[in-house]
Amino acid sequence: MRTVRHPSRAARSGVERSVEDNPALQAIWDVIAQIPRGKVTTYGNVAQAAGLPGRARQVGYALRHAPDDLPWFRVLGAGGKIVFPPGSRGYVEQTRRLMSEGVKVEHGRVDRAALFDPLRD
Secondary structure (H helix, E strand, O other): OOEEOOHHHHHHHOOOEEHHHOHHHHHHHHHHHOOOOOOEEEHHHHHHHOOOOOOHHHHHHHHHOOOOOOOHHHEEEHHHEOOOOOOOHHHHHHHHHHHHOOOOEEOOEEOHHHEOOOOOO
């Protein structure tokens, strides 16, 4: 059985989360892991590709409990928008990571050329 520790919560609580206990989380993580470097997709697209149409919020939950090596920063809100409040630590970190992969970010939105559809691409 593969267990995943959320880096901050696990350190505080020592709680281990089993992937096998929630197959939806694993399905979401599998989709996110396949997003190519320099590309992004939306919470809604991830949910659809994971077989969970209309469950974009569950993607957010899965990201909060994701393994450390998952490229969480490649998942954006509808229209390619960073969902963190501008200027927040999350916003700055996501922008930095996307730009390090060559993704153009302007005013919290990414260039449409970077959009990736996990069901089509």
